[in-house]
Amino acid sequence: MPEVLTSRYLFGPGPSNCYPEVTAALAYPVIGHLDPLFIERLDRTCEGLREVWGTRNSRTLPLSATGSGGMEAAFVNTVSDGDVAVIAVNGLFGERMCEIARRCGATVLRVDHEWGQPVDAERVLAAHPHPKVIAAVHAETSTGVLSDVEPLGAGKGDALLIVDAVTSIGGLELLADDWGIDVGYACTQKCLGVPPGLSPFTVSDRAFERRIKDPRSWYLDIGLLGGYVGAATGSRTYHHTAPVAMIAGLEAGLDRILSEGLDVVQARHQAAGSELRDGLEAMGLELFAAEGSRLPSLTTVKVPDGVDSAAVRAYLLQNFSIEIGAGAGAFASSVWRIGMMGPNANRASVQLVLGALQEAIAKA
Amino acid sequence: MPEVLTSRYLFGPGPSNCYPEVTAALAYPVIGHLDPLFIERLDRTCEGLREVWGTRNSRTLPLSATGSGGMEAAFVNTVSDGDVAVIAVNGLFGERMCEIARRCGATVLRVDHEWGQPVDAERVLAAHPHPKVIAAVHAETSTGVLSDVEPLGAGKGDALLIVDAVTSIGGLELLADDWGIDVGYACTQKCLGVPPGLSPFTVSDRAFERRIKDPRSWYLDIGLLGGYVGAATGSRTYHHTAPVAMIAGLEAGLDRILSEGLDVVQARHQAAGSELRDGLEAMGLELFAAEGSRLPSLTTVKVPDGVDSAAVRAYLLQNFSIEIGAGAGAFASSVWRIGMMGPNANRASVQLVLGALQEAIAKA
Structure with missing residues (x-):
């Protein structure tokens, strides 16, 4: 039951x-995945995705997988045995990129950063003279850090630039074309305000030309997927059955955001993030992410000495039905992650979480 | 809009x-994917999946991908470079298995059958003395054919038996343990009456022991997935964000089926399929799938000479909002596929489609 x-x-x-x-x-x-009404829905969805990605790439589509599946698609379509992948690592998702690129057969050069710090483009660009791909996370969900990926696009040379926009898409400025992003992947369950299960994905013509032509994955093969969704050709070939209900949800989320105005939604995320940071600091708490690189959508804050991180989270869940996140990796019990994303990016949510957190720290 | x-x-x-x-x-x-309430939901969902699979495999779970993603997971976890895969091909999905197994590096031995005929277990078992895997489709969605996979399980020897149950799960008898299925994948959007987007997946302990330990896919790695869902160990490790809304839908679909009674639901599918076949033959139409191997859930029927297949389908859509399927592959314009699945497996649906089809053939 x-x-x-x-x-x-x-x-x-x-x-x-x-x-x-x-x-x-x-x-x-x-509605069936081959129904003319669904095809129109899919086209509108892909067009909405172009808006939030800041791209005119014809191959912009919702992959039938979560954000981690999108990450895998980015690498399996661009690197194979012996290709060099330079990967910026400043959190859990940069590490995951390395693991996935390795499984695709790439020679991985990881450029490590302290967690909580943004990506240092100069170091990343200096790591190898002519890699096949350079990859970085725009908004690190594990640390709450925003990195400027534009210098990577400007300095990439012949490399393809892969960017993770999981925690920025739909809530923060994201200009894939202007920044030189060749392959971008994201998820639906953060600033887009849609449940998890799809990965908004975009591929530049340049990356499509240089893709792996017979990749190890059939399910995520962008050469095949392009024939059904986000087709540049005008004709469509059945590949797999699209997750029609989730796509209806994504279409509605995109329509909501674009109707409200992408700039208005972004401003709402900025304001909520700023007010949350101010409120946390006013409570005497210390922020984790480096100043100047703090995500508006996801704030990381240090657990005060002597406070039981898990007990506070349990108190919030039991007393207020509020979920906040533990830290990631080595920071599991020393950092909290607080997201103000999608419909939650508003002043009421900030007041609610601040008040509840203050009580929880005192009483848990 | x-x-x-x-x-x-x-x-x-x-x-x-x-x-x-x-x-x-x-x-x-x-609800968040790490929320205790969601974990309970996931456990109930996995338990419901065991019921419809006919298995006690601890590793029975909803993969975060469609049925085609499940097919890829089946092969990427069991075959790698040079492993021999014997694959029965009696329709489009057997062909797809060959393509996916090839991309995983397997040496593929395909055992071809005429489309519309069931799998000949003797020929399949004779194809190779000791393959790593043997694979077959239980219910071929492309041809409407049901194959008996039990003899494959009985005769498989050391091989792992992979079975596609996409069009049988939840509507037809399916006894994974009794039949010796080692790896099974399915989808949600047919007899389970849930939208597409998840793949019910099951892996025997025997297959798990013999799995590829470092598969090319991180997203579909059953060794990692087992740590989060369908855990045999009791502890859980975050892998990727579960598609929580779709899993809520799947839980509800399973609960509905098991509350109605799996045997009652199967009888409903049998009765609807039987009455549909009788009605089509009474209209003078000829069935496509071999007699004795016709799926109750999906009936294939030949388009009469001189009738425009696509025009009939368009007429049904425009006049009755009824979708039926074209044929697959070489039979695209010479066969129709009519499904009576999930909530549609009832006598009213049969009468509706028969009446509408008769008018469409006469007038389209």
Whole structure:
């Protein structure tokens, strides 16, 4: 038996709560993946994705996998045995990139950074004279750090630039074309306000030309996927059955964001993040991410000495139905991650989490 | 702007319409993938999947991908460079297995059958003395053919048996343990009455022991996935963010089926399929799949001479909002595929599609 319905305030690193338009769309009648009405929906979805990616790439589409599947698609389509991949690592998701690139057969050159610090483009660009790909995370979900990827695009030379935009897409400025991003992947469950399950994906013509022509993965082969979704050719070939309900939800989320105005939504995320940081510091807490590189969508804050991180999170869940995140990796019990993403990026959410957190620290 | 809501009768090869409980569950409030309430939901979902798979495998879980992703997971975890894969091909999905196994590096021995015929276990078992895997499709979605996979399990020797249960799970008898299935994958959008986007997946302990230990895919690595879902160990390790809304839908679909009774649901599929076949033959139409091997869930019927297959399908869509499927591969315009799956497996759907089809053939 399904349990009694429980609502949560999802103020962790994701999933966030959904926009109400998304919830409604998920319960639309299902339409077949080859139905003309669905094809129109898919086209509108791909067009909306171009807007939030800041791209005109024809191959911009929702992959039928989560963000981690998008990460795998980025590498399996660009690197194979012996290709050199320079990967900036300043958190868990940079590390995951290295592991996935290794499994694709790439020779991985990782450029390590202290967690909490942004990517140092100069060091990354100096790591190898002519790598096949350079990869970095725009918004590190594990540390709450925003990195400037534009210098990587400017200095990449012949390399393809792969960027993880999981925690920026739909809430922060993201200009894939202007910044020289060749392959971008993201997820739906953070600033887009859609449940997890799809990966917004974009590939430049340049990257498509230089793709691995017979990649190890059939499911994520962009050469085949391009024939069905995000087609540049005008004709469509069945590849796999699209996750139609999730795509209806994504379409509704994109429509909501673009109707509100992408700049307005971004400003809402900036304001919520700023007010949250101020409030946490006013409580005497210390922020984790380096100053000047703090994500508005996801704030990391140090757990005060003597406070039981897990007990505070449990108190918030039990007393307020609020979820915040533990830290990642070595910081699991010494950092909290607080997301203000999608519909949660507003002043009410900030007040709610600040008040509840203060009580939880005092009483947990 | 989203279009005006349109309901379809989804009588094609899938997706089918959803059970009403599923539609409601998709619009539940989203809960985080690490929330104790979600973990309970995931456990219930995995347990429900064991029921419809007919297995006690601890590693039975919903993969975060569609059925085709499940197919890829089956091979990427079991075969690598030079491993021999014997694959029965009696339709499109057997062919796809060959392509995916090839990309995994396997030496593929395909055992071809005429489309419309069931798998000949003797020929398949005779193809190689000691393959790493033997693979076959239980219910071929492309041809409407049901194959008996039990003799493959009985005769497999040291090989691992991989079975595609995409169009049988939840609607037809499926006894993974009794039949000796080592790795099974399926989809959600057919007899389970859930939208596409997840792949019910099961792995025997024997297959898990013999898995590829460092597979090319990180996303589909059953060694890593087992740590988060379907854990045999009792502890859980974060791998990727689970598609929580789709899993809520799947849980509701499984709960609906098991509450109705798996045997009752299977009988409903049998009765609908039988009545549909009788009705089509009474209209003077000829069935495509070999007699004795016809799927109850998906009926294939030959397009009469002189009738425009696509025009009939368009007529059904425009006049009745009914979707039926074209044929697959070489039979695209000479066969129709009519599914009576999930909530559509009932006598009313049969009458509706028969009446509408008769009019469409006469008038289109």
